[in-house]
Amino acid sequence: MSSKTHGVTNPKPSGATGWLTIPAPLARLFKKFPLLTYPPNELPIRSPRVRDVATLYVFISDQDALSGLPSFNPSCLKWQTFLKLAGVDFQLIPSNNHASPTGALPFLMPSSSPNSFAAPLPIPSNKLEQYAAESGTHKISEVPSLKLEAYESLLDHRIRNAWLYSLYLSRPNSALLSRLYVTPVSASQIVKATTLYQLRHAAEDQISRSIGTPAVDSKRLYDGAREAFEALSTVLGSGDWFFEAPEPSLFDSTVFSYTHLLLDQGLAWEDRRLTEIVSEFPNLVEHRNRILQKCWGQGLG
Template structure:
């Protein structure tokens, strides 16, 4: 398909390339800033004017046809809200970004809070949620920080490589985007360049394909060993660390295309396979109702 797109693109007159390219850049920019925080625009001021006291307004990427959100950071923050039993409303839109130009972000009582981790910390303070993790030892709290970084700064980068640089068509399908083949050609070229720069900057992109998946497999093995025979990482009840790791694992596990990360989980790390399903059933009994029903036309 990519070869056909490229051939058609090369046959277009200059004005045609400009028209199609403009639409492609808009879509590519929206995709990058929503899913991975690459943006040059931001929202100024509070968005929800008629807010209700102590209701969280969650701004995030629109739903996906395959999981509630195809951004690990959006999925993490919404699942945390469910974990903490906080009243919230979702605004799934490509029209609102935080003051930093990123998603997700929240508004609470007329104040905007950006970054999923800072938002979660604020929610713990505001709603006095220290009891949620009060049963953890100091060692487990340290492990939570280490596992958080392993999930979101190592395994997540391998997932980004897999999703964008190896499965671009599957990515559009996963996001629920309805794009024609010309948009696919332009957006694919734009995203490939940007994502390549991102993973190279993170370091992982400078490795060979084989080495990248060896890193991903090693990360998965570490999580599998830490989980062991437990239902959750620290016993028989979920904590924030479970939400963090699960939100990243879901991004490969529920994709509508074959990928090595999911294959590793299913064939080598069956306790993670069961963990993913267990978390889904615990926090998302309404999973099917939360999926995108109609494609997003660009």
Template sequence: MPPKGQPAESSHARSFFTVPAPIKQLFDRFPLVTYPANDLPQRASPRHGNQLFVFTDAPGARRGRPSFNPQCLKWQAYLKFVGIDFEVVSSNNHASPTGALPFLLPGLPTEALLPIPSHKLQKWAIEQVHCEEEQQLNLRFEVYGSLLDHRIRNAWLQMLYLDHENFEAVARPSYVNPATTNSLVRAALGLQLQQAARDELLKTARCIDVADLEGDAGGAFEALSTLLGEDEHFFGRPNPGLFDASVFAYTHLVLDEEMGWKQNRLAQLLREHPNLVQHRDRLLKFF
């Protein structure tokens, strides 16, 4: 069945891109989609320390390097900022009990493994280390958070999935190639990812205008730069918190040369604000 809002294809096209049921799970890797709960990964064990399941490759997991996925990196960074030790585990959405990454398996022995999804990670972290709940510190948290969740995220989706050169150089090796060696499945999965990105962007606009998306992202970076000012961390905090992690999740990946970007207008816009670049560089020392 074609994605919602997409015209029905011919029977020949449908048969060509139909994926056998045993490998349909490969299409669950796209971060925008949430799926029903699944069983826990078989390798998970309460005898281990805390395990954070994120999008990353095997070498990145072994070294605890930043995830290449902003949502995963946000929580990976936050847990580091508040001093919680954990092991990074390479995973995908299909392996998640909630159908989305990241999620955490606590290391403390329990009668049953209770995975912690991302929307409960801050509450869990606060209970572990008794850190401040950042949203209560400043009512502007949600207002500025929307800049990340909408303007910057939308420009990120376009740059990663809809720019052909970036998709081939960054998205395909990150999300498509690790999933399968089957060329037909790879082709179908790539189309699925790009269509999902289009559908997401068209939720708030009649058409996808790259200049508008980049302009919105540039305005968001300017607002974040003004908010940070000369402080080391957002909202004048003595230590980095959840909002710092949220910003870092995008600024690091946009500036990270190891991502292999071919077209990177977001990096140009970000570098217009040295305090945001310096903020990213300071936080990178946690990794």
């Protein structure tokens, strides 16, 4: 998400989201000194310098990374799942966008050895499909692009917009947002307040640009998400995988990255509107459970 901020000059209409209320001194500071996006840092110091296995850097807690559990971030979980489906051997390292040499998560560092003459270059997410094809042990189903475009648009816009609203802007989910993205940043209350402001501002800005209006209406977003999930349920039908593919594809991983996180009881959603929408479609729930079993086995709720 971008960290750029701008002022709000018009009051929000009824039903639209409001800005994060922050202490007045911080608000004045933001007006005088707009927040900047700094260039990415070098690899984290704790990154292993010699790797006999590839390393995937994602949003995840330290404990969950050690256990190889799913990331709590949809973009990271999409590629984590896809690599597992492709049979790529990798370990997880907790990270963040500012610590990424590519400027965003996830990214992957290929395996290396002490005899390597040059350090491997990080692989950004848009190159992971090719990496999986070259390094994985399982063949991933390919879906004709003409079938994908309309359904990918549903995921990239309607479902993503509702996700952003639910996690970042819905007040009942503030505790979850803080646990995932704010508390790990710093113990400083000022830093936490600043981080929360940035996250909510960036989410609202992304939604506004996607829908083409400054007014963010939660009901319209959730209605749009329901229509999108209904369309996905229809195209999945009674099959195991989307588009009647013999094995799961990248598209299956993308759908799973949202349905799993919305159905994951461990996240403790307070605003459960999106969770309830997904639950309306049993075949999407079963699809999520199938990938969960295939990639992580028993034991995840």
